[in-house]
Amino acid sequence: MLFMLCLLGFFVVWLFGHVLGFGLYLIVLFIGHLLAYWYIYCPLGILVWLCLSFGVQNILLILAAVIIILALVLTITLVSSKSETTHHS
Incomplete structure (x- = not known):
């Protein structure tokens, strides 16, 4: 009986270690x-x-506004740099 309890103890410790x-x-x-x-x-x-925090619709509106502003x-940056290159030529 004691041997079986030792084997059970070994098995439980082995299983706990693996888990x-x-x-x-x-x-x-x-x-x-x-x-x-x-970064993702x-x-x-x-x-x-x-x-x-703010709600999905408000965030979508904010993201749309940010995209429009960045565009x-x-x-404006591309047009101004293009006009500067034509003046230097």
Whole structure:
């Protein structure tokens, strides 16, 4: 009986070690994935946080306004640089 209890103890400790090791492996894998792709998850997390804070429709309106402003700034920059190159020629 004592031998069977020892075998059961060995098995439980062995199983617990494997379960714990697998859990640690998954945690390290997940954290490594987050650290490797931070440039994707960081803006995505900020966007999700903003959507939860302000609402999805407001964030979509803000993003549309930002895109329109950036497009206008890019257009003005390209037109002004094009006009400068024609004046120097």
